Amino acid sequence: MNVSPSASRIESIDRNYSRSESFLDANSVPEQGCLSIVVLGASGDLAKKKTFPALFNLYRQGFLQPSEVHIFGYARTKISDDDLRDRIRRHLVHGKEASSSHSEDVEKFLQLIKYVSGSYDDEGGFRLLDKEISEHEVAKNSQEGSSRRLFYLALPPSVYPSVCKMIRYHCMNRSDLGGWTRVVVEKPFGKDLSSAEELSLQLGELFNEKQIYRIDHYLGKELVQNLLVLRFANRLFLPLWNRDNIDNIQIVFREDFGTEGRGGYFDEYGIIRDIIQNHLLQVLCLVAMEKPVSLKPEYIRDEKVKVLKSVLPVEDDEVVLGQYEGYRDDPTVADNSNTPTFATVILRIHNERWEGVPFILKAGKALNSRKAEVRVQFKDVPGDIFKSKKLGRNELVIRLQPSEAMYTKLTVKKPGLEMSTIQSEMDLSYGMRYQGVTIPEAYERLILDTIRGDQQHFVRRDELKVAWEIFTPLLHRIDDGKLKPLPYKPGSRGPVEADELLAKAGYVQTHGYIWIPPTL
Numbered sequence: 217m218n219v220s221p222s223a224s225r226i227e228s229i230d231r232n233y234s235r236s237e238s239f240l241d242a243n244s245v246p247e248q249g250c251l252s253i254v255v256l257g258a259s260g261d262l263a264k265k266k267t268f269p270a271l272f273n274l275y276r277q278g279f280l281q282p283s284e285v286h287i288f289g290y291a292r293t294k295i296s297d298d299d300l301r302d303r304i305r306r307h308l309v310h311g312k313e314a315s316s317s318h319s320e321d322v323e324k325f326l327q328l329i330k331y332v333s334g335s336y337d338d339e340g341g342f343r344l345l346d347k348e349i350s351e352h353e354v355a356k357n358s359q360e361g362s363s364r365r366l367f368y369l370a371l372p373p374s375v376y377p378s379v380c381k382m383i384r385y386h387c388m389n390r391s392d393l394g395g396w397t398r399v400v401v402e403k404p405f406g407k408d409l410s411s412a413e414e415l416s417l418q419l420g421e422l423f424n425e426k427q428i429y430r431i432d433h434y435l436g437k438e439l440v441q442n443l444l445v446l447r448f449a450n451r452l453f454l455p456l457w458n459r460d461n462i463d464n465i466q467i468v469f470r471e472d473f474g475t476e477g478r479g480g481y482f483d484e485y486g487i488i489r490d491i492i493q494n495h496l497l498q499v500l501c502l503v504a505m506e507k508p509v510s511l512k513p514e515y516i517r518d519e520k521v522k523v524l525k526s527v528l529p530v531e532d533d534e535v536v537l538g539q540y541e542g543y544r545d546d547p548t549v550a551d552n553s554n555t556p557t558f559a560t561v562i563l564r565i566h567n568e569r570w571e572g573v574p575f576i577l578k579a580g581k582a583l584n585s586r587k588a589e590v591r592v593q594f595k596d597v598p599g600d601i602f603k604s605k606k607l608g609r610n611e612l613v614i615r616l617q618p619s620e621a622m623y624t625k626l627t628v629k630k631p632g633l634e635m636s637t638i639q640s641e642m643d644l645s646y647g648m649r650y651q652g653v654t655i656p657e658a659y660e661r662l663i664l665d666t667i668r669g670d671q672q673h674f675v676r677r678d679e680l681k682v683a684w685e686i687f688t689p690l691l692h693r694i695d696d697g698k699l700k701p702l703p704y705k706p707g708s709r710g711p712v713e714a715d716e717l718l719a720k721a722g723y724v725q726t727h728g729y730i731w732i733p734p735t736l
């Protein structure tokens with residue numbers, strides 16, 4: 217039976233839309249024909265919370281056509297197709313969307329999913345998977361070799377090498393008639409420079425770089441994708457974006473919950489490997505890199521590598537680590553764990569544009585709020601005749617989440633008869649400005665990029681290497697117990713020493729001014 221999402225929604229979408237011709241290689245192959253999406257680790261947390269919901273959203277918007285697409289879940293757990301569908305279903309249905317058409321779409325989508333059980337290092341399971349995929353391709357009248365196979369590894373990295381080997385030897389597209397095989401791998405890509413290099417080497421022997429998509433979901437966030445546009449399409453910012461005008465830049469990630477259910481994983485990695493070395497560093501690249509020759513993925517990634525190579529070694533006195541009280545109560549966390557759940561790390565970029573400007577990367581779990589933002593603080597106005605220095609500096613804040621927004625903190629005349637000044641803002645809040653527009657989920661966007669063969673928002677091998685080069689010495693000092701995290705109370709701002717470091721780095725807090733996201 218052929219199922220399709222509501223026709224009205226499909227009509228409104230141009231499926232051949234490409235984000236911009238210059239984003240794609242001139243010789244990229246046409247993206248059509250039978251498509252098999254295989255989610256490995258389908259029984260896991262990421263798969264049910266992010267991967268399948270993202271596929272569902274793509275399906276609902278008409279980007280995954282039932283006439284072309286089949287979705288396979290693969291894992292060791294012995295469950296039926298329907299068991300997997302039941303696990304996924306509740307992550308697709310939200311209270312406000314429980315309309316009958318939504319529920320219908322959910323059921324139709326779930327029917328596209330088939331489950332195959334097998335281990336991650338056993339040929340039997342992967343042969344069976346290949347057989348199932350091939351049967352689906354034949355059923356869709358796909359010419360051998362013209363079909364597309366996308367493997368999404370929602371798995372712990374320890375099994376990447378064996379899984380990739382199995383895919384390479386048992387599940388590849390037979391020949392090349394415009395079809396392809398692509399593999400999406402999740403972070404963390406290794407634990408330090410040498411383990412990451414070893415993983416890259418192992419994967420590199422099995423697949424070429426064009427087939428490997430190292431996903432960092434921060435690169436799929438709307439306001440992260442906006443960074444290059446903001447910087448390079450606006451004359452307003454071009455002349456200001458340098459050490460002459462900018463005093464310091466903060467890139468901040470806060471979560472108001474702890475490691476909840478992921479303590480075992482987290483304790484092995486810690487906040488620097490979980491958030492800073494990847495998500496925040498990727499954002500730093502887009503904030504600090506030079507203008508690429510064009511929007512071609514390789515040009516953008518070349519510039520990211522260049523700026524990363526200019527980062528100086530991290531100094532211990534520019535690091536504050538924290539661990540929230542109660543973290544070690546988790547039975548999966550070691551009683552004497554030295555793992556930081558909070559870190560502020562200052563990076564310094566040794567180049568003409570950024571010499572002397574601290575990039576303050578801050579991330580923490582179990583803090584007082586959940587938000588992620590880039591805060592660019594400008595220098596004081598020279599020869600200030602309004603004595604407004606005390607009030608605060610200009611800041612450009614790019615709020616990645618929640619309530620996506622860009623706003624600039626300005627000093628303006630306080631309305632009224634007196635000539636006095638006040639802090640205010642110019643505010644582009646997406647909820648207000650783009651009413652009725654649904655901002656896509658990061659995973660949705662990145663999976664679509666993978667299907668289209670656009671690697672712009674994925675991490676290249678050399679980029680990953682430099683990212684690990686920056687953090688590995690510091691991580692080893694922490695692993696060896698040479699640096700210790702300070703305790704902080706859950707629900708606080710983190711250790712006070714972090715705020716002191718911020719002030720030492722030059723950040724001037726504006727007291728008595730808080731930006732409140734406007735509501736409709």
Ligand SMILES: NC(=O)C1=CN([C@@H]2O[C@H](COP(=O)(O)OP(=O)(O)OC[C@H]3O[C@@H](n4cnc5c(N)ncnc54)[C@H](OP(=O)(O)O)[C@@H]3O)[C@@H](O)[C@H]2O)C=CC1
Nearest residue numbers: 257259260261262263291292293370371372373402403404
């Ligand atoms: N969860 C999240 O929010 C995020 C996760 N990630 C990354 O995504 C990947 C998957 O994460 P997540 O879904 O949370 O992981 P899970 O721990 O839920 O693992 C996914 C699946 O892998 C199998 N598995 C688990 N442990 C092992 C093991 N030691 N050896 C072999 N198989 C194992 C299990 O399936 P079975 O036993 O059925 O085979 C499990 O259902 C990881 O790399 C993670 O770092 C990245 C960003 C966010």
Ligand SMILES: O=C1O[C@H](COP(=O)(O)O)[C@@H](O)[C@H](O)[C@H]1O
Nearest residue numbers: 433434471490491495588617658
């Ligand atoms: O990669 C990860 O990201 C999530 C936070 O993602 P967000 O999109 O909600 O900001 C974090 O909770 C998790 O620890 C980390 O592995």
